[in-house]
Amino acid sequence: MDSLKPIQLNVSRYYRIKWYVDVAVMIITLPVIGSTILLFMFLTWLTSKGPVIYTQIRCGRDGKEFKMYKIRSMVLDAESNSGAVWAGKRDPRITTVGRFMRRLHIDELPQIYNVWRGEMTVIGPRPERPEFVKKLKNEIPCYAYRMSVLPGMTGYAQLNLPSDSGLEDVRKKLVLDLEYIELVTFWFDMRILMGTALKFIRFRYFDRLPLKCCGIFQKPENSSWAEKIGLDE
Numbered sequence: 001m002d003s004l005k006p007i008q009l010n011v012s013r014y015y016r017i018k019w020y021v022d023v024a025v026m027i028i029t030l031p032v033i034g035s036t037i038l039l040f041m042f043l044t045w046l047t048s049k050g051p052v053i054y055t056q057i058r059c060g061r062d063g064k065e066f067k068m069y070k071i072r073s074m075v076l077d078a079e080s081n082s083g084a085v086w087a088g089k090r091d092p093r094i095t096t097v098g099r100f101m102r103r104l105h106i107d108e109l110p111q112i113y114n115v116w117r118g119e120m121t122v123i124g125p126r127p128e129r130p131e132f133v134k135k136l137k138n139e140i141p142c143y144a145y146r147m148s149v150l151p152g153m154t155g156y157a158q159l160n161l162p163s164d165s166g167l168e169d170v171r172k173k174l175v176l177d178l179e180y181i182e183l184v185t186f187w188f189d190m191r192i193l194m195g196t197a198l199k200f201i202r203f204r205y206f207d208r209l210p211l212k213c214c215g216i217f218q219k220p221e222n223s224s225w226a227e228k229i230g231l232d233e
Contacts, residue, residue, distance in 0.1 A: 007141075007228055009142075009148060009178060009181060009182065011149060012182060012185065014186060015149055015184070018121055018189070019115075019118065019121055021186065021189070022115055022121045022122040022123070023116065036106060040097065041071055044072055044098070047097050048072075048076070048097070050075070050076035052071060053069060053070070053071065053072065053110060054069075054070045054071065054072035054073075055068065056068050056129065057130060058129060058130075058151070059129070059147060059151075060120065060127055060151055061147060061148070061150050062148070063133065063147050066114065066127075068111060068120075069110040069113055070108060070110055071109070071110060072095075072107075073094055073095060073097075073098025073101050073107045074093045074095065075093055108153055111153045119150070120150055120151050120152060121149075121150045121151070121152050122152060122189075123152045123153070123155055123184075123189050123192050124150055124152025124155055124181075125155055125180070126152065126155055126173075127151035136167075136170055139167055140170060140174060140229070142178065142228070143170075145181075146178060149181055154193075154196045155180065156176050156177070156180040156192060156216065156218070157174075157175075157176035157177045159211055159216065160176055160211065160216075160217065161220070171220075172220040172231065174225075174229060175220040175226050175231055178225045178229075179218070179223045179224070191214040191215055192214075195210050195213075195214040198214070199211075
């Protein structure tokens with residue numbers, strides 16, 4: 001980390017009140033979120049064996065580990081043979097209901113409990129698994145900087161980029177995560193919330209349209225952080 005000292009991450013002042021705003025948003029939307037969680041918990045119980053709520057250890061602010069809650073979207077003991085691996089697009093471990101939930105990120109909704117506990121916020125960098133964090137901190141400059149703040153249920157990077165499948169995908173998301181941490185405001189968060197809601201309507205050829213309408217579409221290579229972490233090399 002010594003070579004990274006000249007690079008400074010200026011965390012937005014909005015983080016002083018951000019968690020309280022997120023809790024207010026969560027309370028307002030609780031009837032819709034709560035009913036959706038109950039519906040898909042029932043569908044998961046109906047269509048596959050095993051507990052409907054799945055927990056996973058993730059790294060939060062300052063690398064502190066916590067238990068994150070999700071609706072189970074894979075078969076029981078999906079990683080018993082493979083260990084910790086990123087899920088692929090056509091991963092055979094994903095159930096039929098799970099595939100639909102993952103497409104709309106419904107499986108992530110139980111994380112409102114983590115928000116309430118102060119372990120996460122609604123919007124922020126997605127928390128990563130400890131098994132991956134150790135490797136990523138060694139492989140990617142500034143990776144640990146994204147853990148300067150609470151992780152989120154949805155985020156700027158998650159809306160603009162597909163799921164990770166390798167180091168280059170992680171580097172691109174890191175660029176947008178760091179840009180978000182520096183620039184986030186109340187209105188920025190509200191636009192991300194709107195973009196998240198609009199992306200539930202999945203257009204095959206116009207998937208970026210909701211983000212452009214909300215003014216939150218961004219290519220990692222156009223961010224000021226791209227050069228800082230060597231994305232363009």
